[in-house]
Amino acid sequence: MRKKLYLMRHGQTLFNQLKRVQGACDSPLTTLGKDQAKQARDYFLQEQIQFDAAYSSTQERACDTMEIVQAGDSYIRKKGLKEWNFGLYEGAPEYLNPPHKPGEESYGDYFLDYDGESVDQVASRMSQTLTQVMDDLTGENALAVSHGGALYSFYLKWRQENDQRPTFSNCCILVYEYQNGEFYLQTSIDPGK
Template identity: 30%
Template sequence: MATDLYLVRHGRTMFNTIHRAQGWSDTPLTTQGQAGIRELGIGLREKGLSFHRAVSSDLGRTIMTMDIILTELGLKGEIPYNYDPRVREWSFGSNDGAYDGDLFFGLLPRLAGVENLEEMSYEDMAKAIYQADTAGWAETWEVLRDRLLAGITDLAEKMEKAGGGNAIVVSHGMSIGTILYLLAGQRFVALDNGSVTRLRYENGQFTVMEVGDLSYRETGRAYLEKNRS
């Protein structure tokens, strides 16, 4: 049996709504964000998916997201679930909480000596964030890269040794994008809240199966609309 990791970007939060860089700072899911993740959980259930293990980052917004998903799947307390700080979001250091426009479309391109964000790789962004940090909180590119790869690889290997199956992982937009960059060379990708990116792990190799899939949320939304009428 193959091992599939379903990487979910957490639900929409207060900072997402007002367009602030969240990083290691944390705000809770909004009412709209919670509703979107409920759609996701229902959609995963209605598509007949089963999960053998659950992992989220140790930040509150991913824990809150996972709680809703597992509740809708009927798996809360039924499968192993742990927090893994290795799949938490990037730290923006002293720029945590900055407005997205100021950070991503102003400061970082300027430090990298380019016109716009699209010219930068994740490695370029990490180096610029580290350079801009005045508090000593941001990670180097090497630390960031290694922790993300270790987090997903350790989980995939553990799943494979146990016979394979599906794991659901709730992480963050920049972190999931970085994983795609590391595994498949994808440039900067914008992932919606509640989207699913699926990785398959076989014989020590990852294959990207889906990126930013919103069909599970759409299925859940259709289910709710049908059952409200």
């Protein structure tokens, strides 16, 4: 059976609005963030997409997004879906983030020196968690709400040569087909557009 994973980013938060680094730390959804989650919920309803299982990062911003999207339906919290830990950069202004090295598409292992995680650690954690989610799925569709850096790390691990690079905006949805332990990006959706 072909299975689909709808991997979604949380709605806009206060730290997103203030342009603060937000990985392991948390901040509440803004009014816009709540509206973005409602737009995602409306998209799923309009497209008649129903979920056989739903999962969220344990961080409040992801859980709050999930609770709006699921409108009271149950979901399971998974630590493996948490955002990239940026270590001592947590809560700092975003302009302090280092530029990517030439030819690199991520921060690599930069944050390890600051008690954070590397891109490979995040991708591995996300992949292990989502592989288990999909292997355990008895139906066709699973929803998982996570975070921008975590989604990007997962995308880098599983992308194919001809994949279009998705946007990683708040409440973006990456749709993956899962077959034989592999994830294949099908499309990306920005419900707010």
